[in-house]
Amino acid sequence: MKRKPVITLLSDFGLKDPYVAEMKAVILSICPEASIVDISHEVNKYDKRIGAYMLARAAPLFPKGTIHVAVVDPEVGTKRKPIIITTKHHLYVGPDNGLLILSAEKEGIGKVYEITNKNYMLRNISRTFHGRDIFSPAAAYLALGISASDFGPEISEIIKPSFSQPKVRGQEVLGEVLHVDKFGNIVTNISSEHLKRIGVKEEETLTIMLKNSKIAMKWCSSYSEVPIGTPLLIEGSGGFLEVAVNQGDASKLLGAKSGDKIVLRVQE
Amino acid sequence: MKRKPVITLLSDFGLKDPYVAEMKAVILSICPEASIVDISHEVNKYDKRIGAYMLARAAPLFPKGTIHVAVVDPEVGTKRKPIIITTKHHLYVGPDNGLLILSAEKEGIGKVYEITNKNYMLRNISRTFHGRDIFSPAAAYLALGISASDFGPEISEIIKPSFSQPKVRGQEVLGEVLHVDKFGNIVTNISSEHLKRIGVKEEETLTIMLKNSKIAMKWCSSYSEVPIGTPLLIEGSGGFLEVAVNQGDASKLLGAKSGDKIVLRVQE
Amino acid sequence: MKRKPVITLLSDFGLKDPYVAEMKAVILSICPEASIVDISHEVNKYDKRIGAYMLARAAPLFPKGTIHVAVVDPEVGTKRKPIIITTKHHLYVGPDNGLLILSAEKEGIGKVYEITNKNYMLRNISRTFHGRDIFSPAAAYLALGISASDFGPEISEIIKPSFSQPKVRGQEVLGEVLHVDKFGNIVTNISSEHLKRIGVKEEETLTIMLKNSKIAMKWCSSYSEVPIGTPLLIEGSGGFLEVAVNQGDASKLLGAKSGDKIVLRVQE
Numbered sequence A, B, C: 001m002k003r004k005p006v007i008t009l010l011s012d013f014g015l016k017d018p019y020v021a022e023m024k025a026v027i028l029s030i031c032p033e034a035s036i037v038d039i040s041h042e043v044n045k046y047d048k049r050i051g052a053y054m055l056a057r058a059a060p061l062f063p064k065g066t067i068h069v070a071v072v073d074p075e076v077g078t079k080r081k082p083i084i085i086t087t088k089h090h091l092y093v094g095p096d097n098g099l100l101i102l103s104a105e106k107e108g109i110g111k112v113y114e115i116t117n118k119n120y121m122l123r124n125i126s127r128t129f130h131g132r133d134i135f136s137p138a139a140a141y142l143a144l145g146i147s148a149s150d151f152g153p154e155i156s157e158i159i160k161p162s163f164s165q166p167k168v169r170g171q172e173v174l175g176e177v178l179h180v181d182k183f184g185n186i187v188t189n190i191s192s193e194h195l196k197r198i199g200v201k202e203e204e205t206l207t208i209m210l211k212n213s214k215i216a217m218k219w220c221s222s223y224s225e226v227p228i229g230t231p232l233l234i235e236g237s238g239g240f241l242e243v244a245v246n247q248g249d250a251s252k253l254l255g256a257k258s259g260d261k262i263v264l265r266v267q268e
Helices: A019-030 A048-061 A101-107 A130-144 A192-197 A250-254 B019-030 B048-061 B101-107 B130-144 B192-197 B250-254 C019-030 C048-061 C101-107 C130-144 C192-197 C250-254
Strands: A006-011 A035-040 A067-071 A082-087 A091-095 A109-114 A167-169 A172-180 A186-188 A205-210 A213-220 A231-235 A241-245 A261-266 B006-011 B035-040 B067-071 B082-087 B091-095 B109-114 B167-169 B172-180 B186-188 B205-210 B213-220 B231-235 B241-245 B261-266 C006-011 C035-040 C067-071 C082-087 C091-095 C109-114 C167-169 C172-180 C186-188 C205-210 C213-220 C231-235 C241-245 C261-266
Touching: A006 A019, A006 A048, A006 A130, A019 A035, A019 A130, A019 B035, A019 B048, A035 A048, A035 C019, A048 A067, A048 A101, A048 A172, A048 C019, A067 A130, A082 A101, A082 A130, A091 A130, A101 A109, A172 A192, A186 A250, A192 A241, A205 A231, A231 A250, A241 A250, B006 B019, B006 B048, B006 B130, B019 B035, B019 B130, B019 C035, B019 C048, B035 B048, B048 B067, B048 B101, B048 B172, B067 B130, B082 B101, B082 B130, B091 B130, B101 B109, B172 B192, B186 B250, B186 B261, B205 B231, B231 B250, B241 B250, C006 C019, C006 C048, C006 C130, C019 C035, C019 C130, C035 C048, C048 C067, C048 C101, C048 C172, C067 C130, C082 C101, C082 C130, C091 C130, C101 C109, C172 C192, C186 C250, C192 C241, C205 C231, C231 C250, C241 C250
Parallel strands: A006 A035, A006 A067, A067 A091, A213 A231, B006 B035, B006 B067, B067 B091, B213 B231, C006 C035, C006 C067, C067 C091, C213 C231
Antiparallel strands: A082 A091, A082 A109, A167 A172, A172 A186, A172 A261, A186 A241, A205 A213, A205 A261, A231 A241, B082 B091, B082 B109, B167 B172, B172 B186, B172 B261, B186 B241, B205 B213, B205 B261, B231 B241, C082 C091, C082 C109, C167 C172, C172 C186, C172 C261, C186 C241, C205 C213, C205 C261, C231 C241
C-alpha cells in the first residue's frame, strides 16, 4: 500500500492572515491525499537564519518521502530562483536563499532543480505570493509522483549563506549563533562532528570566543555536570551545539544574539 | 474513488482556548474521514467584516465540494438564523449575519437553507457555542452526504451588510474598506468588475474619495508603475482592489481604517 | 472498516518553536495513518491546572478510541513517571503529575501503566523533551494497536492534585478555581453532581465562599435569570460549575484567580 504523502509548511506568514490556508487549499486541490503538517509560521519576518534553524530541527524527523515547503522569502518577485532540493530522504521546496540548506545538508544534498515549468504552477503568478502560486503547487505535484527533474533544469550553484557553513581552521571551528531560545540558550550552527575534527572529545574543556568574551567551557552531556551559574557547551535536542548556563541564562551572561560570530577552539 | 471531504474552519475563537478543538472533535465523531483545515481563528473578536474578507480570500481556492464553517457570531443565542448556503463549488455553514456572503457571492449563491432539523445538531445546544453544537455537526453531516435541503426550510432573504454590496451609480462605485493589511494596504470590497462597469480600464487614472481626501490614482498592475511614495490602485492577491503606495504605507498616508466608505470615480 | 486513529496533542510549547511539529513527525513516522488534532499549545508555561482543565473540556468530545497526549511537564528529567491511563472511551498519555486526571476521571479511569518499555521510545531520549522522545512514540504505537499493558507495569498510585478532587463534607463542597476565562467567568473544578450530593437543586439559591466574600447565589441555567450585574452559579459549556455575573465580570467583582479555594454550601 502506498503511504499517504506528507507535506510540511514553514513560513513567516503568521497564523492570523489566511495565507497559510491558501497554500493548503492549493495543495489539496492538486493532491487531495496529502497530509499537511505545519512546522512553524511564526518565524520572525524575513529571518532566514531562524527559519533555516527551525527547519533543520524538525524536518529530518519526518517520514521518508516527506516534502518540505519553506517560505521566508524577502526577495520574492526578484530574480532569486525557486528551487527543489533532493536528499536521500526528503524533498525541499522553496526560494534559493539559504533557507533550505541547513536542513538539506544535514541529510546530504542530492540534486538541485530550478522550478521553471509553468505546467506545475498556478495559472496566474502573483508578484508577492510565490508560496501559494509556485511552491505549494510544486509540492503537491511532487506528492502526486512527478519527478523533481520535470520541474526545470538541474543547477549546480546554490546560495550558501554564512550560517550554513561553519569553518574548521587548524585548531578552531568558526561558526555563528543561529538562535537564542526562550531559556537564553545560545544555539550555534556547529555540530559535534566539527569539534571531533579538531580533536576535542566530550567531557573535555575547550575555549569559546563570543562577543568580547573568551571563556573556558566543558563540553557536557548534561547541565548538572557544572556548578549552578557556570557556562557549558552541550548538544541541544536539535543536534546543534549550544552554549548554556546551568540553571541560568547564557544569552544574558554573554550578551549574544542571533547572527553573532562564535569560535570554538582547542584549549590553550 | 470518492474524495475525502474537506471542511474548513474560520472563527474569532483564538488558538489558546480549546474551542476550535471541540469543534474538530464533534466533526470527527460524526465524519471520521473529514480532512479539517483552519483558515484563521485570529479574526478580531466579533469583526464580521474582516472575517468575511478572510473567508472570501481563502475559501474559493479549496477543492470543489469543500464545506466552509465560519463562526464570528456576536448574536449567538438570539434569533439570528443558522444557515447553509450552496454555491456551484462549495457549501457554507454559519450564522446569517453577512459573514458568509462575500465569499459565497464571489462563487455565485445557489440556495440558502435555515438549519432547524435537530437530528443534525448535538443533543444539548448551549446558548453560547453554536460553533460546536450546531455548525460543526451540520458540516459533518453535509460531509457524510446529507443534502443541504434536509437541514431545514429554504429561505429567500439573507442578511446583506453594506460591506458585501458595493454600489455602481453613474460614473462611480461606492464601496467600503474591508481590511488594512500589515503593509498598510487598504483592501476594499470593490472588484475589477465594478470598475469595468463604469468604463474604467487598467492603466487608466481615476479619482478616489476616501476620508477627506480626493486623489487621482492610476489603476496599476504592479507597484513600480508609479514613483516611490505615490498612491496607486491595484488588484490584490485576494481579488479585491486595494489602495497602496509604492514602497509606502497607504493607510498612514490616507488615515483609512476598516469600515471607512470609499468612492472610485471616472476621472473628472 | 477500521477507523483512522485520532491522536490529540496539548502542551505549553507554543506554536512559534518547531517542538509540536517534531512530535507530529515522530508520530507520523511510526503511524502514518494517524489523524493528529491540536487541542491547545498555548497553555500557560508549566500551568498543569489550566492544562488539565482544557484537556477535560475538549478530550471527552473526541471519537471513541482517541489517544490524548498532554505535555505540561515541569518535572521532565526527574523521577516523575511517564504513564498511560485507559478509560472506557480513550487512552491518555503524559506525565504522572495530575495533568491527565481531570479528564480521565470524567470518563472513569480504567487502568494506569508506567511507560518503561524502551522498544516504544525513540532510541535517544533527551533529558528535556519527553513529549517527542517518549509520549509521542507511545501514542503512535497505541494507535498501531499495541496494548497499553505492553508499555510497562500496571501501577495503582497516581498523583492526584487538589484541583482534581473537590471534597463533599456535610452540607458543603470544597473546590478550587481552575480557570478564569476571558469574560471573567470563574470556572471551578466542581460539577453539578457534587451539588446534588449535598441536596441542592437547580433554580435554588446557595452560599458561595470565595476569597473573603460570602455571597448567596442562584444556581441558574441562563445568565438572564438574575438582574444585570448580579452574580450567579451556572454550568459552563465545559461541564464545570462557574461563578458568573449577568453581563458583568465575576473575576473582577470577586477578585478570584486560578488556584483559589472555593466553597459551595447549602444556604444558611
